Amino acid sequence: MATQLESEAHANADAFRTEVRQFLAANFPEDLKGKGNLLAGLDGPTSETAVQQRWREAVGERGWGTPTWPKEYGGGGLTRAEARIVEQEFAKVGAYNPIGGMGVLMFGPTLLEYGNEMQKRAHIPPICRGEIRWCQGYSEPNAGSDLANIQTFAADMGDHYLVNGQKTWTSGGQWADKCFALVRTDRSDKHKGISFLLIDMDAPGVEVRPITMISGTSPFCETFFTDVKVPKANLVGKEGEGWTIGKRLLQHERTNISGGGRLAGMMDQSLGDIAKTYGETDGDGALADKVLRDRIADFEIRWNSFLLTARRALEESKAQGGVSEISSVLKKLGTRLSQERSELLIVIRGLQGLGWEGDAFSESEREDVRGWLFGKASTIYGGSTEIQNNIIAKRVLGMLDHQ
Amino acid sequence: MAVLSEEQEMLRNMARNWATNESPVSEFRKVRAAGEPQAYNSAAYAMMAQMGWAGIIIPEAHGGSDFGFLSAGLVVEELGKTLTASPLLATSIAASAILLGGSDAQKAKWLPRLASGESVATLAVDEGAHHHPLAIGTIVSGGRLSGRKAFVPEAHGANLFIVAARDGLYLVDKGDGVLLATRRLTDQRSYADVAFEGAAADKLAGGGDSLLDDVLDRARLLTAAEMLGMAQALFDMTLDYLKQRVQFDQLLASFQALQHRMADLFTDLAQMRSAVEAGLQAVDAGFGVARSATVAKAEANRVLHAISNQAIQLHGGIGMTDEYNVGFYLKRARVLEASWGSSGYLRDRFAALSGY
Ligand SMILES: Cc1cc2nc3c(=O)[nH]c(=O)nc-3n(C[C@H](O)[C@H](O)[C@H](O)COP(=O)(O)OP(=O)(O)OC[C@H]3O[C@@H](n4cnc5c(N)ncnc54)[C@H](O)[C@@H]3O)c2cc1C
Numbered sequence: 001m002a003t004q005l006e007s008e009a010h011a012n013a014d015a016f017r018t019e020v021r022q023f024l025a026a027n028f029p030e031d032l033k034g035k036g037n038l039l040a041g042l043d044g045p046t047s048e049t050a051v052q053q054r055w056r057e058a059v060g061e062r063g064w065g066t067p068t069w070p071k072e073y074g075g076g077g078l079t080r081a082e083a084r085i086v087e088q089e090f091a092k093v094g095a096y097n098p099i100g101g102m103g104v105l106m107f108g109p110t111l112l113e114y115g116n117e118m119q120k121r122a123h124i125p126p127i128c129r130g131e132i133r134w135c136q137g138y139s140e141p142n143a144g145s146d147l148a149n150i151q152t153f154a155a156d157m158g159d160h161y162l163v164n165g166q167k168t169w170t171s172g173g174q175w176a177d178k179c180f181a182l183v184r185t186d187r188s189d190k191h192k193g194i195s196f197l198l199i200d201m202d203a204p205g206v207e208v209r210p211i212t213m214i215s216g217t218s219p220f221c222e223t224f225f226t227d228v229k230v231p232k233a234n235l236v237g238k239e240g241e242g243w244t245i246g247k248r249l250l251q252h253e254r255t256n257i258s259g260g261g262r263l264a265g266m267m268d269q270s271l272g273d274i275a276k277t278y279g280e281t282d283g284d285g286a287l288a289d290k291v292l293r294d295r296i297a298d299f300e301i302r303w304n305s306f307l308l309t310a311r312r313a314l315e316e317s318k319a320q321g322g323v324s325e326i327s328s329v330l331k332k333l334g335t336r337l338s339q340e341r342s343e344l345l346i347v348i349r350g351l352q353g354l355g356w357e358g359d360a361f362s363e364s365e366r367e368d369v370r371g372w373l374f375g376k377a378s379t380i381y382g383g384s385t386e387i388q389n390n391i392i393a394k395r396v397l398g399m400l401d402h403q
Numbered sequence: 404m405a406v407l408s409e410e411q412e413m414l415r416n417m418a419r420n421w422a423t424n425e426s427p428v429s430e431f432r433k434v435r436a437a438g439e440p441q442a443y444n445s446a447a448y449a450m451m452a453q454m455g456w457a458g459i460i461i462p463e464a465h466g467g468s469d470f471g472f473l474s475a476g477l478v479v480e481e482l483g484k485t486l487t488a489s490p491l492l493a494t495s496i497a498a499s500a501i502l503l504g505g506s507d508a509q510k511a512k513w514l515p516r517l518a519s520g521e522s523v524a525t526l527a528v529d530e531g532a533h534h535h536p537l538a539i540g541t542i543v544s545g546g547r548l549s550g551r552k553a554f555v556p557e558a559h560g561a562n563l564f565i566v567a568a569r570d571g572l573y574l575v576d577k578g579d580g581v582l583l584a585t586r587r588l589t590d591q592r593s594y595a596d597v598a599f600e601g602a603a604a605d606k607l608a609g610g611g612d613s614l615l616d617d618v619l620d621r622a623r624l625l626t627a628a629e630m631l632g633m634a635q636a637l638f639d640m641t642l643d644y645l646k647q648r649v650q651f652d653q654l655l656a657s658f659q660a661l662q663h664r665m666a667d668l669f670t671d672l673a674q675m676r677s678a679v680e681a682g683l684q685a686v687d688a689g690f691g692v693a694r695s696a697t698v699a700k701a702e703a704n705r706v707l708h709a710i711s712n713q714a715i716q717l718h719g720g721i722g723m724t725d726e727y728n729v730g731f732y733l734k735r736a737r738v739l740e741a742s743w744g745s746s747g748y749l750r751d752r753f754a755a756l757s758g759y
Contacts, residue, residue: 212724213724214724214725291751347746347747351532351554352532360596369589373734376733377723380715380716380720
């Protein structure tokens with residue numbers, strides 16, 4: 001028998017569900033139904049249509065694009081349960097969340113934890129409204145896996161910092177308004193000499209050069225800083241705390257790469273169903289190619305247990321309050337499986353699955369080829385698979401360094 | 404490495420020098436940038452033919468050098484290392500079909516032209532996106548061939564098609580009744596769907612019932628030789644990179660996890676090389692070709708797949724850029740993996756040939 005508290009909670013949930021439905025009925029435009037949330041992604045220039053803009057503003061006003069963030073900074077102020085209702089109701093009518101990007105996925109949660117009051121008031125609300133795009137200024141030519149080796153220097157000029165150096169692989173750098181960067185404020189200590197600094201991308205002295213990827217697109221850049229003036233108010237935490245803050249952000253990044261909507265969305269259609277549209281089936285509707293059928297089933301079983309692992313980790317980390325080192329397991333697993341899936345799609349489609357251009361390939365066939373190539377990066381960025389293995393072995397399992 | 408004769412060693416060194424100096428990957432970049440459907444440099448192919456490479460498997464009587472398949476494989480391997488775009492592979496495969504199934508007159512007509520580079524030829528078997536030589540709908544009646552072939556390699560540069568019809572292989576000149584529709588694959592080479600609409604066809608009447616299978620085995624072997632070159636080049640490139648790149652104040656090559664990864668790939672590469680070379684030698688010996696060609700292409704698929712993925716991974720971000728060469732190998736690798744038999748197809752064929 002339900003307790004009084006439980007039935008109250010149910011009544012509240014029902015009321016909230018009704019509120020979400022009413023909001024959608026009033027605000028979600030039919031023509032955006034089923035459209036992806038491209039604009040809110042990490043890349044792609046801002047080229048919103050008026051309809052898309054209205055939808056973004058409507059969601060942004062409620063704070064429902066960042067549902068669990070505090071209301072006072074423009075978030076939805078919702079409980080997890082309520083956030084899930086928003087997600088469910090949006091999905092039911094084919095509505096996407098128009099608020100996204102690195103601000104939502106990585107920077108916002110980190111600033112909420114480490115930023116001062118002024119910084120939170122300045123930076124969180126525009127993220128919740130999807131107005132400001134952030135990029136990640138971490139990697140440098142000689143600081144990839146060894147991120148703490150960054151050399152970009154922020155010199156203390158009294159009332160401001162003067163930043164000089166080069167970042168690379170800056171995703172969306174050419175479209176971003178602002179950059180959260182790891183910079184060196186002290187050359188005498190590798191880790192304690194790092195600070196977390198917010199830099200305007202349109203400040204004088206910031207230059208970006210897009211890099212073309214093997215997938216044919218140019219979603220990332222080299223970013224050069226030459227005598228860039230940055231106000232001291234843009235330092236997050238204290239000088240020297242950048243490594244701690246920066247690593248926290250990486251945990252959010254990992255969780256999002258693996259558990260995020262992208263991977264889950266990708267799996268909407270089972271490979272088996274796709275294979276049936278490309279290959280023959282026998283009398284019972286089973287794939288005639290038994291070798292392929294076996295491979296697909298093998299993959300989908302492992303994908304299934306990945307989703308279960310991701311869900312379990314999410315529940316456990318919520319109980320413990322926040323992301324944890326299990327994010328390394330999920331990142332490593334999710335990215336490997338998504339790469340495997342792309343490879344399997346090619347096997348299913350044969351040469352039809354390797355098209356580069358031309359109308360003889362469907363749009364999804366072409367997109368999947370680019371996605372296959374772009375996806376090779378997922379085991380490299382956000383801490384490569386090898387680095388995740390090091391983290392698992394050393395921090396989780398307590399195995400020792402080479403002595 | 405197979406034990407080579409002095410001549411074979413000279414041939415290999417010549418190919419290696421030419422590929423390194425005259426046809427580095429930057430040449431393929433030019434071909435890609437030009438964006439022509441033919442997708443190779445005709446002048447470069449003329450040079451290759453002049454050096455005798457198009458006639459390696461062709462008898463001396465027909466203008467070739469009759470050096471055999473291992474020798475042809477050596478050259479194809481070296482060209483694979485630098486991703487040289489050329490119709491050498493396609494023409495050699497087509498030449499093997501004429502050799503196996505052609506009449507004296509057909510040989511006399513075509514082989515000298517193929518050996519000299521004057522003509523380019525290609526094999527057209529599959530009618531869908533998967534290798535499936537049993538599913539052929541192409542028919543010939545009254546000397547006229549009709550059917551559709553999918554993803555025919557080097558179709559743009561070819562003057563001659565060796566076409567599989569239900570009742571055998573036919574020579575079809577590019578001309579009336581032959582229509583090309585370009586298919587741009589991720590490797591940016593020449594592919595086209597070819598529609599034959601009552602094109603004049605001349606049957607390869609020799610070679611017996613197994614002609615198509617025998618030709619396909621040669622296609623698998625020469626393709627595997629190109630893949631071997633690609634795998635070797637990727638492996639060398641990656642090893643070099645690990646010995647140069649410093650992270651955590653150490654060379655990447657000093658990390659045991661990566662040492663073991665490379666040791667595993669090195670082992671795989673040894674397997675691939677043995678399988679490919681043994682297959683080529685089997686053709687020269689005229690013995691056990693079907694089985695060894697199946698093993699060779701299956702191993703080539705498996706190992707190149709692994710090495711191409713690891714090469715990107717171990718290069719980190721730089722490997723993801725178009726400016727770096729690794730991605731080109733990855734793209735070409737998948738296309739070749741799917742050509743003349745995917746891993747699944749070849750495993751099935753191996754089991755069938757082995758009687759289980
Ligand atoms: C598509 C893409 C987008 C990116 N976006 C951003 C971005 O927005 N902002 C940003 O700051 N960075 C970004 N990056 C950079 C990314 O974080 C780095 O590429 C990554 O940290 C790896 O660094 P690296 O490329 O220098 O490779 P390296 O560190 O040189 O690594 C090369 C190889 O060595 C392995 N390796 C390194 N150290 C060890 C070790 N100790 N033990 C075992 N193996 C090891 C690596 O795993 C890898 O396989 C992006 C990268 C890509 C590819």
